[in-house]
Amino acid sequence: MKPERRNPNAAARSKKEPKLSRTHAPADLSPVEWQRSLRRQFGREQAFGLENLGSEPFFSEFRVSNPASKSSYRVAIRGLGPGGNFCSCPDYSTSELGTCKHLEFTLARLQKRRGAKTAFARGYQPAFSELYLRSDGKRSVHFRAGTDCPPSVRKAAAGLFDADRDGMLPDGRLDELEPFMATVSKSGHELRAYDDALDFVAGRRDADRRAAKLTQLFPRGAAAPKLRALLKVPLYAYQAEGALFAVRAGRALIGDDMGLGKTIQAIAAMEILARHFGVSKVLVICPTSLKYQWQSEIARFTGRKGKNAARVIGGGRAQRQKDYALDDFCKITNYEKLQPDFDLIAAWAPELVIVDEAQRVKNWNTIAARALKRIDSTHAIVLTGTPLENKLEELISIVQFVDQHRLGPTWKLLHEHQVKDEAGRVTGYTGLEKIGQTLAPVMIRRRKSEVLRQLPSRTDQNLLVPMTEMQTTYHRENADEVAKIVRRWRRSGFLSDTDQRRLMIALQNMRMSCNSTYLLDQETDHGVKADELAALFDELFVDPEAKAVVFSQWTRTHDIVIRRLEARGLGYVSFHGGVPSEKRPALVERFRDDPNCRVFLSTDAGSTGLNLQHASTLVNMDLPWNPAVLEQRIARIHRLGQVRPVLVVNFVAKGTIEEGMLSVLAFKRSLSAGILDGGSSEISLGGSRLNRFMKEVENVTGNMGEGEAVTPAEEVANIAVATESVHAGSVDAGGGAGEIAVARMGAGVPPHGVGPDPWQALVQIGAQFITAMAAAGDPHAPAHPWVERDSATGMPSLKMPLPTGETARQLADALSTIADGLRSRTA
Structure with a gap:
């Protein structure tokens, strides 16, 4: 019988170490050794490219390239053990393991070469000395003397660096590094100081100098009169404190509760950096729907005028390329444009990056999030009212943009704070107070309850939002109809009953299109407001006691809002003219007494007579023409018995009739005694009243401003969560105008407020x-x-x-x- 022939490849495989799991640590390995072994395992499996950039075969600098991602990193080999080598990849910089897959790949390749065993046994012995950064456990600067290092340099190094800790520079002696380097330079000895080490030292020294200068500028801190009067609008003490904190930190996270003015704090910090620290290029990154809001706030708070003060980046690639080439103080872009415009942003080189609504990018492994983390700037301010929503990883990723080393490596943080069951599933977190202490130097967070006495009794905010392309189409069609009728009136000074009716319907359709296309066609739901409202709720309802009142003139707006509420499991009541009077008190009672009922949806049927002061946030999805109606809405919660500051948020569609209403009328008077609020099918207008009305129509439609339609991709990105079902349209029966069941001007225009039944x-x-x-x-x-x-x-x-x-x-x-x-x- 022939002996069985053994497969040599199988035998080789049997001698291999068992493959490590990426999710479950082996019992015989510490977390550190497990993570290092994972990188060794992964690195040695790769088919990277390797190019020697120096003259030495082993202890040299190499370029490791990944053909799949088309990326490459610089690797420096100084030995086999972790800590002394270097890689320019983010993992090496942040993992505190002293190794990475690129280093392990390079070491595996080098160890296969002839003479490797002898070379590594002899060790790294260059003639020159080195100043380098180590990342094993914590970041620290180290000195390594070369074989040609003269006695004078060795003596100076012995007095500065800790020989018992591999030549580490003590934290408190960073200022002595520059004189030491001058000593080495005078000796004529070659000292190689690597960029990462110098950047680390420079960052520490910049922070010290910034703090000293702030003390000199504002010796009384947040109470300094010059600081409180920095902007056109006076800062509250806690806002001044937040602005100072952001400047002092250099890169900071402002995580205050919603409604405490994170935007104004960021703008105040921006102004301090611009006036006293030489910052001349600011990039604001925010959701598409907030770009024009930022432009408006910067102009209002700082007094900076013109597009070059704060330019909204939009349009096609060619237009954006032109915009980035302009000499602007501030540019405002959205998350979706970070990756395609990364080269333009890098070339412009912003010195301060402000990231608004950072919680919107929950998955920080997205293309936009990865592009954001690649943006290089000296200063950064991240704004979010909910830095931690669901998973600890979300907070880690946000903080990584602020300071990638602050929380340490993700693997270590999760190991220390995650609670897992026997199957390895995460069931909770522990020791979170330690994370808070670690974040204290870069994160400031205040609750409303902490600054209650500083807050005004009422804050009004006009939130400018863009339109989608389909909304813009509807709005433009009806605006064209209005323009035709206005031209006829200018020629003759008279309008027929038919023209008056068509004018009213067209104006109403323009306003309805600002909320969503659903109000006009009941088939689609293209719009930004409902998703912005949903995002606002995500932040507001972190407070378990928070409640909100939402007003809209149209119950179809309720329908699209309800879809967002139900997707989030939020309780609500809907109050409108069609609700029988005997059932109305029960709705108010439920909103007041049921902790799960968070939202009171109302038409203007609820703008009088209701006491809803258990809510402190009121949102107007659309603004009435009559300022008296607006104040009646607000008076539902801003009234006797209200013990909390009231926040009023008005959604205004950018570049539309709503912006025209805002800019021309400023809500100081009604338009023709509120005619458009409840009688848009009124037939008889004549004489001076018609003239006044038509002039106001001209003013409003002529001052709509410029808008930018949200592209389909951006529209999808802005949608938080929406259900797929489409509810049938309903008609409000009280307190204000009903809905016009008309999608476009043309045949079959029914009368205002009258449905098919x-x-x-x-x-x-x-x-x-x-x-x-x-x-x-x-x-x-x-x-x-x-x-x-x-x-x-x-x-x-x-x-x-x-x-x-x-x-x-x-x-x-x-x-x-x-x-x-x-x-x-x-x-």
Whole structure:
């Protein structure tokens, strides 16, 4: 019988070390050895390219290239053990292991060469001396004397570096390094000081100098009058403190609660750096929906004017390339443009990077997040109200952009703070207070309760948001219709009833398109406001007691908001004119008493008579023309009994009729006594009243500003979570205008507020009639579009809009049915 032939390859495989798991540490290895072994295992499996950049075969500098990612790193080999070698990759810099896959790959290749065993046994013995950075355990500067190092240099090194710790430079003696290097230079001896070591020392020294200069500039700290008056708007003490903290740290995370003014703190820090530390190029990175908001806030707070003060980066690649070539103080871009524009950003070389809403990039392994971390700047300010939402890894990744070494390596942090079950699944975290202490030098976080006495009783914020391409199309179509009618009026000074009706509908459609295309076609939901609201809720409801009131003129806006609420499991109530009066108190009670009911959705049917002061945040998805209606909304929560500061957020679509309303009217007066709030199908306008109305229409539509449509990719990126179902449109029956069931100007325009169901329309008209009667009976009540008062006598008269065509016939049939029923009962 022939002996069985053994496969030599199989035998070789059997001698190999067992493959290590990347998720479960072996019982016989410490966490450090496990992580080093993983890198050794992974590095030796790679097919990297290796190029020797020096003249020595082993102890030299090499270029390791990855053909898959088309990246390359510089590797320096000084020995076999961890700590003395170097790699320019991020893992080596942050892992505190003294090795990485690139180093392990290089060592494996070198050890296969002839003479490797002898060379490594002899050790690294260069003639020159070295100043280098070690990253095994913590970052520290070390000195290694060369074979030609003269006695004078050795003596100076012995007095400065700790020989018992491999020539480490003590932390408190960084200032003595420069005189030592001067001594070496005078001796004529070659000293190689590597960039990472010099950058480390320079960073420490810059921080010391920055702190000293801030003390000189603002000796009273946050209480310094010059600091409090830095911007056009006075800073509160805690805001001044936050701005000083960010400048002193150089790279900082401001994690204050929502509503405490993180933006103004970042802008104040920006101004300090610009005026006193030479910063002349600032890059703001934020969600697409907030770009114009940042531009507006910088202009308002700093007084810097013109596009070159704060330029929004948008348009195609060619336009963005031109924008980055311009000499601007500040450029504002969005996350989605970081990767495609990285070369442009790098060439512009910002000195300060401000990152807003950092929690929006929850997965920091995305293309945008990786591009963000590659941006090189001396200073950075990261803003987020929720630095830790779900997983510890999210916080780690955000902090890595601020200071990649602050929390230490991820593997070490997770090992110390994660709690796992027997299967290795993460069940919780422990020792988080230690993380807070570690972050203290770079993160400042204040709760509302901590600064309650400093806060104003009410803060109003206009949040400019962009439109999507489909929204812009709807808005433009209706704006063109308005322009045609205005031109006819300018020619003749007269408008027919038909033109007046078409004008009202077009203006209303323009406003509705600002919320979402769903309000017009009930089939699509293209819009930014609802997703911005959802993002606001994500931050607000970190506080388990927080509640919010959301107003919109249209219940279809409720529909798109409800989809976001249900996707997040947030409880809500919806209050509108169609809710029977006997059921309304229960909705208010549930919102007040149920801790799971976080949002009160309301049309202007709820703008009077409701006490909702258990909420302290009010959001206007759309603004009424009549300032009295706006104040009535706000008075629901900003009233006697409110014990917390009130935040009012007004969503305003950039470059639209809403911005025109904001800039021209400034909410100091109503437009034709609030005509567009409740009577947009009013037929009869004449004389001076028509002239005043048309002039206001011209002003508003002529001052809409410039907007930038969100691209489809950016629209998807801005969506937090949305369900796929599309709810049927509903019609609000009280307190304000109902919805116009019209997508585009053209054939088949139904009357304002009248749906396809005549009974529903009848209920709506009845409710509006009752509201009008109440307004007519109270001379102090807000203006109602159906009610006019004689200028001489003050007597009210009622002008009620009537539907036309098929809807009018259906309504007549419905009324006839009711009349027949009444006659039969009395017969």
